[in-house]
Amino acid sequence: TKVCPSGAMHKRDDGFVVVNEEVCIGCRYCHMACPYGAPQYNAAKGHMTKCDGCYDRVAEGKKPICVESCPLRALDFGPIDELRKKHGELAAVAPLPRAHFTKPNIVIKPNANSRPTGDTTGYLANPKEV
Structure with a gap:
């Protein structure tokens, strides 16, 4: 928009x-x-x-x-197709907004303890780092 x-x-x-x-x-x-x-x-x-x-x-x-x-x-940085091939397709990790809404050119390799986008059980320990 x-x-x-x-x-x-x-x-x-x-x-x-x-x-x-x-x-x-x-x-x-x-x-x-x-x-x-x-x-x-x-x-x-x-x-x-x-x-x-x-x-x-x-x-x-x-x-x-x-x-x-x-x-x-x-x-990492580069063409999104190469990054997705190298790191996977995941972009929906809390606290980011839902990927279907933003269609980001980003790939995230999450920590094993990460939560999916929309999850409200987590918190930011240091919001100034985001």
Whole structure:
């Protein structure tokens, strides 16, 4: 769903969802609409911000910095078909929203104790890590 009245928050042809900070009016509609809570309002700048997936690095053939710097090597990046072949198809893990709704380009190899999406028995021990 497109909710950004200025067109600042948009999905690029390569799949990255980015915000054009020069066009953003700071209405926060994208934050309200995003099931992941990714767009964040920067009060000092007066506009929304979010991870851009390091699309500039990816264009150079590199991986996003979070993938390259993860000390546990828990993150991977690449074409979604290759990632699903390598890691499986699962994307429905609590506390994420239901995958049939968001159709994410993500694959999750869950911990043996993880719960399915929609499960309400779990909790986040440190919500600031999410």
